[in-house]
Amino acid sequence: MSPEGAMPLDSPFIYRPDCRYQAWRFALYSLLHVGWVHLTFNLMVQLVVGLPLEMVHGSVRIGTIYMAGVLAGSLGTSVFDSHVYLVGASGGVYALLAAHLANVLINYSNMQFGALRLLGVIVVASADVSYAIYDRYARHSSGLPVSYLAHMMGAVAGLTIGLVVLKNFSQKLHTQLCWWICLGLYAACFAFAILFNLLHPYPYNGIVQRFSF
Numbered sequence: 001m002s003p004e005g006a007m008p009l010d011s012p013f014i015y016r017p018d019c020r021y022q023a024w025r026f027a028l029y030s031l032l033h034v035g036w037v038h039l040t041f042n043l044m045v046q047l048v049v050g051l052p053l054e055m056v057h058g059s060v061r062i063g064t065i066y067m068a069g070v071l072a073g074s075l076g077t078s079v080f081d082s083h084v085y086l087v088g089a090s091g092g093v094y095a096l097l098a099a100h101l102a103n104v105l106i107n108y109s110n111m112q113f114g115a116l117r118l119l120g121v122i123v124v125a126s127a128d129v130s131y132a133i134y135d136r137y138a139r140h141s142s143g144l145p146v147s148y149l150a151h152m153m154g155a156v157a158g159l160t161i162g163l164v165v166l167k168n169f170s171q172k173l174h175t176q177l178c179w180w181i182c183l184g185l186y187a188a189c190f191a192f193a194i195l196f197n198l199l200h201p202y203p204y205n206g207i208v209q210r211f212s213f
Helices: 025-031 035-057 059-080 090-106 114-137 148-165 173-199
Strands: none
Touching: 025 059, 035 059, 035 090, 059 090, 059 148, 059 173, 090 114, 090 148, 148 173
16 A cells, blocks of 8 residues: 555445435545555544543444544535545544544533643644645645545534533533534534535536545
8 A cells, every 4th residue: 555545436435426326425435545644644543532532422422423524524525525536534533633622622621731632633633634725726746635625524523513422521501502503503514415415416527537535
């Protein structure tokens, strides 16, 4: 496997804009990666960020956040960047990063070094998204372009769903209001993206020779 490996266009797992009627692609694209650099980064973040969250909040909650990010990445890409193919687990990974942010926000008073954790998450996520934007638009690269949009949609999903499903160790009235707002926001965006894909079939002819991950 090379740092930027090739991915077969006919894989049944890749999200393809011309195969949006095959609903499983919106989730299973996360099982594929382009090269060992892509795979290693996602695995490291899942272990460093996801594992501590899972130990505190449980596998079901963290799994829900992860899948919410995966689906948000593909659905958001299908609406706002609809020309690209999509592979990789970056949507779910960024959901975990943002869930760590949500955990700090709702449990800050019960957490040691909360500000340091918050700063670490922001620095890592900002640096990676900035590089993805640079790689997509500024750098002349022969490799595959990175979908910063899938990263951002995954992060938004991780933050909103994280505020909904993570354990809150200091229940307050304003947190209940925030719970409903976040749940409603994610549900509304999710429903809009599904309706968009149902009502707007892929309008382009031929195969689009671009990837994002």
